Amino acid sequence: MTPQATSTPPETAEELSRRAFFTKLGLGSLGVAAVGTLVFYYRYLSPNVLFEASPVVNAGKAENYPVDSVTLDASTGIYLVHVAEGYFALNAVCTHLGCLTTWKQDLGIIACPCHGSRFSREGQKLAGPAPKPLPWLKTWLSDDGNLMVDRSSTIPALQYLRV
């Protein structure tokens, strides 16, 4: 009696290369999945924080603003106004839908280009759909003589800063 062969017959070179191919394909897929998982966890564990610029604006020396001037700083969205009573700052963003207003020197008003709201130099609403006047912003003089404006703090109107 001859013993029966229980092992499978030896594989051909073609089958070996196919097996190696699928092994590499499987390992590659696992590698891609692992990298994707790591990226997901990195994004999940990273703080989701929005860093904003400080609301405090250094508007420079008070003498840079002559009497009866209205100066728009479009980058910060504020007006620096110097009148005989003193200095004040207005938020230049229209209270209707948030467009940036502009100072019309020839008309002596602040105008919104979007829907036609008009404001006085002191921010009072004169015309248009804006529901509220332009807010006055907290303004003070720093120790080194610069005008400072806090865009996040409003004050009642007609509180001038005297320098």
Ligand code: FES
């Ligand atoms: S956004 Fe200024 S009037 Fe509408």
